[in-house]
Amino acid sequence: MNTETQNAARRILVKGGHLIDPSRDVSEKADVLITAGVVEAIDKPGAIPSDGAEVVDARGLFVAPGFVDMHVHLREPGYEYKETVATGCLSAVVGGVTSVACMANTNPVNDSGAVTKYIIDKAKVAGLANVFPVGAVSIGLGGEALAEFGEMFEAGIVAVSDDGHPIMKSSLMRHALEYAKMFGIPVIAHEEDLDLCCGGVMNEGLMSIRLGLEGIPSVGESAMVARDIELARYTGGRLHVAHVSTAESVEMVRRAKHDGLDVTCEATPHHFTLDDSAVAGYNTNAKMYPPLRTERDVAAVRAGIADGTVDSIATDHAPHHRDEKASHFDEAAKGVVGLETVLPLTLALVRDETLTLERMVDALSTQPARNLGIERGTLARGSVADLVVFDADRAWNVNATELASKSKNTPFDGWEMRGKVTRTIVAGRSVWEDAA
Amino acid sequence: MERKRHLLGLEGVSAEDIQVLLDSAETMIEISQRDVKKVPVLRGKTVVNLFLENSTRTRISFEIAAKRLSADTINLSGGGSSLSKGETLADTARNLAAMSPDAIVIRHPSAGAAILLAEVLDCPIINAGDGAHEHPTQALLDLFTIRQAKPELKGLTVTIVGDILHSRVARSNIYGLLTLGAKVRLCGPPTLLPPMFEHLGAELHYDLATAVRDADVMMMLRIQRERQGHNFFPTLDEYARYFCLTEELLAEASSDVIILHPGPMNRGIEISSGVADGPYSLMMNQVANGVAMRMAVLYQLIIPGHDGIRGSEIPERTPTSATG
Numbered sequence: 001m002n003t004e005t006q007n008a009a010r011r012i013l014v015k016g017g018h019l020i021d022p023s024r025d026v027s028e029k030a031d032v033l034i035t036a037g038v039v040e041a042i043d044k045p046g047a048i049p050s051d052g053a054e055v056v057d058a059r060g061l062f063v064a065p066g067f068v069d070m071h072v073h074l075r076e077p078g079y080e081y082k083e084t085v086a087t088g089c090l091s092a093v094v095g096g097v098t099s100v101a102c103m104a105n106t107n108p109v110n111d112s113g114a115v116t117k118y119i120i121d122k123a124k125v126a127g128l129a130n131v132f133p134v135g136a137v138s139i140g141l142g143g144e145a146l147a148e149f150g151e152m153f154e155a156g157i158v159a160v161s162d163d164g165h166p167i168m169k170s171s172l173m174r175h176a177l178e179y180a181k182m183f184g185i186p187v188i189a190h191e192e193d194l195d196l197c198c199g200g201v202m203n204e205g206l207m208s209i210r211l212g213l214e215g216i217p218s219v220g221e222s223a224m225v226a227r228d229i230e231l232a233r234y235t236g237g238r239l240h241v242a243h244v245s246t247a248e249s250v251e252m253v254r255r256a257k258h259d260g261l262d263v264t265c266e267a268t269p270h271h272f273t274l275d276d277s278a279v280a281g282y283n284t285n286a287k288m289y290p291p292l293r294t295e296r297d298v299a300a301v302r303a304g305i306a307d308g309t310v311d312s313i314a315t316d317h318a319p320h321h322r323d324e325k326a327s328h329f330d331e332a333a334k335g336v337v338g339l340e341t342v343l344p345l346t347l348a349l350v351r352d353e354t355l356t357l358e359r360m361v362d363a364l365s366t367q368p369a370r371n372l373g374i375e376r377g378t379l380a381r382g383s384v385a386d387l388v389v390f391d392a393d394r395a396w397n398v399n400a401t402e403l404a405s406k407s408k409n410t411p412f413d414g415w416e417m418r419g420k421v422t423r424t425i426v427a428g429r430s431v432w433e434d435a436a
Numbered sequence: 437m438e439r440k441r442h443l444l445g446l447e448g449v450s451a452e453d454i455q456v457l458l459d460s461a462e463t464m465i466e467i468s469q470r471d472v473k474k475v476p477v478l479r480g481k482t483v484v485n486l487f488l489e490n491s492t493r494t495r496i497s498f499e500i501a502a503k504r505l506s507a508d509t510i511n512l513s514g515g516g517s518s519l520s521k522g523e524t525l526a527d528t529a530r531n532l533a534a535m536s537p538d539a540i541v542i543r544h545p546s547a548g549a550a551i552l553l554a555e556v557l558d559c560p561i562i563n564a565g566d567g568a569h570e571h572p573t574q575a576l577l578d579l580f581t582i583r584q585a586k587p588e589l590k591g592l593t594v595t596i597v598g599d600i601l602h603s604r605v606a607r608s609n610i611y612g613l614l615t616l617g618a619k620v621r622l623c624g625p626p627t628l629l630p631p632m633f634e635h636l637g638a639e640l641h642y643d644l645a646t647a648v649r650d651a652d653v654m655m656m657l658r659i660q661r662e663r664q665g666h667n668f669f670p671t672l673d674e675y676a677r678y679f680c681l682t683e684e685l686l687a688e689a690s691s692d693v694i695i696l697h698p699g700p701m702n703r704g705i706e707i708s709s710g711v712a713d714g715p716y717s718l719m720m721n722q723v724a725n726g727v728a729m730r731m732a733v734l735y736q737l738i739i740p741g742h743d744g745i746r747g748s749e750i751p752e753r754t755p756t757s758a759t760g
């Protein structure tokens with residue numbers, strides 16, 4: 001089946017919705033006509049004749065550039081029992097995410113052009129979301145020797161990261177920031193000083209004291225953020241701070257941006273929604289690195305998203321098999337899935353007036369696309385038609401067993417949510433439609 | 437449906453329940469002093485001792501307790517985190533369930549292990565120490581020992597000294613003592629006594645001399661030699677210099693002060709031999725009381741409906757919402 005010719009024939013008119021496109025500062029009722037995979041026309045409601053196009057009725061709904069999630073673990077190759085590129089992409093489009101950047105901690109590690117290409121090929125076969133691989137900073141994520149950025153870049157990576165394996169060797173981080181400049185890609189940093197965090201399994205605080213679990217001090221993160229911001233300042237490199245979780249880190253990123261450094265930053269829905277009280281009862285679905293912090297940190301992360309310090313929202317979607325979470329807390333796998341709950345959790349910030357809807361779409365689509373330097377996150381005329389239609393009010397309950405992801409490790413199981421994706425379009429192709 | 441009763445920790449256990457258990461131990465002491473130290477109250481019942489971390493003392497204490505009540509005991513132990521390689525704790529638990537035990541006593545190196553067992557099993561679970569979380573029977577026997585020596589726990593000043601951060605004994609004692617109305621002082625170097633402990637309702641001291649002043653009970657914790665290697669303190673010598681309870685320091689305590697130690701003790705490190713062997717030291721009483729206290733716990737949890745203690749609730753994880 002030749003999708004190119006199919007796309008050429010396919011015309012979709014998204015009609016009657018409220019269009020939000022922060023890339024052009026647009027937030028108004030408008031119809032969008034898609035032809036041959038690109039946005040052909042945008043006009044006042046009713047102004048574009050359907051002319052044989054498939055009509056998507058978006059009345060009462062919002063239309064936005066598809067979400068771009070810069071922090072996803074697709075697990076393939078190597079851990080297909082947790083997730084595959086195909087199941088991860090399905091989970092993505094169910095959640096309105098049309099582009100994912102997938103981390104390098106697969107097996108083998110994505111530290112070569114061959115693995116990068118393998119992932120891209122798998123994504124093509126799946127034909128759902130766009131997949132932009134992130135290459136490893138160091139060979140085998142070993143934290144010692146620089147991987148071949150050039151070979152991976154030519155195969156299609158959009159960033160480098162040793163996510164999950166914080167770079168303890170400061171000279172490696174320095175050289176990564178410098179060398180990545182050759183390709184104009186950011187270094188995405190998982191900021192935890194392993195020496196300070198050593199052995200910890202949850203945030204260090206009253207909750208870890210009560211549960212008798214080894215704590216991870218917040219300074220373990222902020223000390224590394226401080227180091228890497230100074231390295232970015234010194235080298236002029238592009239630093240992206242992944243899953244920021246502490247008030248101090250947010251404040252340091254704020255100052256770095258104020259100083260004009262090339263520093264960007266993301267936060268996850270779990271870090272802006274939950275605090276460490278979610279670990280009560282040794283809930284292994286509340287175990288992840290960096291850990292859930294305190295109420296004060298949650299407030300700081302939210303304020304950071306509101307003022308743009310935390311420019312992007314990313315899920316750190318980290319699928320794990322049920323058995324890996326059924327263990328006692330010390331031994332349980334770390335990480336949670338997030339692609340299918342990112343919209344309602346972010347809409348909660350809109351409802352409590354932390355964010356405007358426009359800023360929400362900016363953080364979910366426009367900013368992360370800019371951070372990765374990919375031509376997405378916009379619905380300007382002529383751009384790739386990656387688009388999400390959502391109902392901001394629809395109530396639904398999370399039932400982990402019904403998630404499209406192969407893994408069900410969500411801390412939000414049983415939660416009542418508001419806001420649901422009703423249609424996801426990738427390159428002019430409708431890849432997901434809510435049945436209800 | 438009858439609710440299963442557990443003893444997972446002392447956090448959240450009511451003063452009434454603690455009193456019932458302490459009173460019950462009173463009866464058990466009497467049994468232990470008889471010529472024939474055995475009563476048939478748990479005949480035909482099976483108690484599984486699942487010890488996944490080495491602890492000969494606690495295991496023997498539980499075993500004697502079960503035998504004095506005529507229960508059958510099965511001892512399962514293993515150094516690692518599972519009985520056979522690759523088996524999860526939950527699977528181990530399900531295997532045990534097939535043996536239809538009437539109670540499971542669990543000791544495990546990881547915090548939360550007893551709670552995990554209580555979630556998957558249908559019989560009373562007794563926590564015999566889970567990581568740095570809780571060790572409720574140790575705290576109960578400490579409370580019992582204090583109650584034997586003092587007319588009332590309420591209003592007493594109890595000072596706990598040592599590695600508070602890593603101590604499940606300290607945590608369980610803090611909860612139990614505060615619930616019964618005692619005042620709790622915690623003492624140790626700041627590396628082993630984080631400020632968060634204050635939020636549990638205790639007073640923090642870095643100076644042993646002030647922590648001893650007018651104390652009614654001194655509870656000395658065993659210092660783990662391994663902590664030295666992680667820079668929690670420079671050397672055992674220096675630890676002893678600041679935190680060893682000596683007779684001179686003890687002179688500042690209440691005149692009828694008593695000394696507790698969960699054992700095994702390091703003489704000359706957390707406690708001087710003079711104090712350990714002194715008349716105010718109740719360590720041998722603790723050992724004897726440990727058996728009686730564990731008899732009481734087994735009895736109260738296994739015999740349904742008796743005095744109706746509620747014991748521990750399994751902590752709930754309540755789903756919430758993001759509907760704004």
Ligand SMILES: [Zn+2]
Binds near residue numbers: 243
């Ligand atoms: Zn990470």
